[in-house]
Amino acid sequence: MQQFQQKTDITIKNSFLQTQFIDWRTQPKSFKTYPKFFRRYHLDEFEELKFIKDFGKITDKKVYGNEEVVLRVTPSAGGLYPCEIYIQIRGIKNLLSGVYHYEPLNDSLTLIHELSNDGLEYYFETDSKKFIFLISNVYFRTSWKYENRAIRYLLLDTGHQLGAICSALKKEAIPFDFSFNFNKKRLNEAFGFEEQEFFQGAILVDNGKDTKYQNLRERLVTVSSTDYFIKNPFLEEFSKLLENLIFDEIKPLHLLDDMDKKCIQRSIDKRRSIRAFEKKPITKEEFDFLTKDIFERSKSLGIEVFFINNNVKNLELGVYKNVNLISKGDFKGLSTRLAFNQKLGESSCFTLIFTSKKESNLFQDYIISGFLAHIINLRATSLDIGCSGIGAFFDDECQRNLKTTNNILYLQAVGR
Numbered sequence: 001m002q003q004f005q006q007k008t009d010i011t012i013k014n015s016f017l018q019t020q021f022i023d024w025r026t027q028p029k030s031f032k033t034y035p036k037f038f039r040r041y042h043l044d045e046f047e048e049l050k051f052i053k054d055f056g057k058i059t060d061k062k063v064y065g066n067e068e069v070v071l072r073v074t075p076s077a078g079g080l081y082p083c084e085i086y087i088q089i090r091g092i093k094n095l096l097s098g099v100y101h102y103e104p105l106n107d108s109l110t111l112i113h114e115l116s117n118d119g120l121e122y123y124f125e126t127d128s129k130k131f132i133f134l135i136s137n138v139y140f141r142t143s144w145k146y147e148n149r150a151i152r153y154l155l156l157d158t159g160h161q162l163g164a165i166c167s168a169l170k171k172e173a174i175p176f177d178f179s180f181n182f183n184k185k186r187l188n189e190a191f192g193f194e195e196q197e198f199f200q201g202a203i204l205v206d207n208g209k210d211t212k213y214q215n216l217r218e219r220l221v222t223v224s225s226t227d228y229f230i231k232n233p234f235l236e237e238f239s240k241l242l243e244n245l246i247f248d249e250i251k252p253l254h255l256l257d258d259m260d261k262k263c264i265q266r267s268i269d270k271r272r273s274i275r276a277f278e279k280k281p282i283t284k285e286e287f288d289f290l291t292k293d294i295f296e297r298s299k300s301l302g303i304e305v306f307f308i309n310n311n312v313k314n315l316e317l318g319v320y321k322n323v324n325l326i327s328k329g330d331f332k333g334l335s336t337r338l339a340f341n342q343k344l345g346e347s348s349c350f351t352l353i354f355t356s357k358k359e360s361n362l363f364q365d366y367i368i369s370g371f372l373a374h375i376i377n378l379r380a381t382s383l384d385i386g387c388s389g390i391g392a393f394f395d396d397e398c399q400r401n402l403k404t405t406n407n408i409l410y411l412q413a414v415g416r
């Protein structure tokens, strides 16, 4: 696994070679759409299912020249949105029990398979579930721009997507379990992905029934998730490895328990990535609220979080490992340098750096880092504090300055 980290690092040396020009006109389509003749249901027709809109709905629009770009509930590296969501639903009145594809563009579900004595539970080796939410990656959407480094962004985007699903479920007080160890290989085949798309993770909601189901009785129709496709052997190798990897079990994390339904909904609807900070400070109380339980939980999940304090009042300036100050001083310049010279680094109140030990489960650590970053993003939004994920950073400079051999996974700038 470690080779996937090494082969995708950005170092001072190799950054000079990365001068590729991006022609945005060639960006592949970022929405998968099943043909018109598939049966569709608008989520507004089902009170019990409206929360699904919070997984990926459009929350803003931007115009660049003649192009209109839509922004969603989830952030995404480069705004490329590689995640698709499939949902198996049982026992909702006036809705066929089936496997659906979620379409964020029109807040609807497309029925792609009607269930009888078969079900996705078979691939999870579990009994009947009310909902199975599955996240896939359409890798070319991201490799189109980021080439091999796309593997990192796919994992981080998946973590954010999990965060968005969990926050919507939390808001509705629906208990759930994470699942990463299902039969991904067989499911990828059953969904007709043809190696262009692959499953990463799932969230299960129980229905208290112990019925067992057969494997899907037919292979689902193959529908292309982009308008064109360029194969990438490195990404294919990555997806094959993912199919066979055993992840650690993750228990529900209870990270939004102190926010009520209205507050979570407001954060979901208003979350954005900040483009520039005004360099105003935040208080220590705000810092504590933003990072509540994050250091503790991440440690228990094998993630080591460092942060650089640039502008939190009543907290000593410097570099911290978890909550311990390891280097005193003003490190604003360093924050920017580490963040691939992006000003977000130094103008933030603090910049988090998610890392994990070399021997740990690298891919899962990326997903968890994206997930935790998403929770922080929602918490920050509730205080009208800005936030942005930073996927472009110097791996070697981060390691050197943090005096760690850990893999560097993700940076997150937070401030106002």
Ligand SMILES: Cc1cc2nc3c(=O)[nH]c(=O)nc-3n(C[C@H](O)[C@H](O)[C@H](O)COP(=O)(O)O)c2cc1C
Pocket (backbone or CB within 6 Å): 071, 072, 073, 074, 075, 076, 077, 078, 079, 153, 156, 157, 160, 271, 272, 273, 274, 342, 344, 388, 389, 390, 391, 392
């Ligand atoms: C994994 C990941 C990496 C990102 N890296 C950067 C980055 O290096 N610099 C930056 O300015 N924004 C970065 N972003 C923010 C995206 O550009 C942003 O999410 C996207 O444009 C959509 O905008 P929104 O988050 O406001 O909805 C990143 C986001 C994610 C999820």
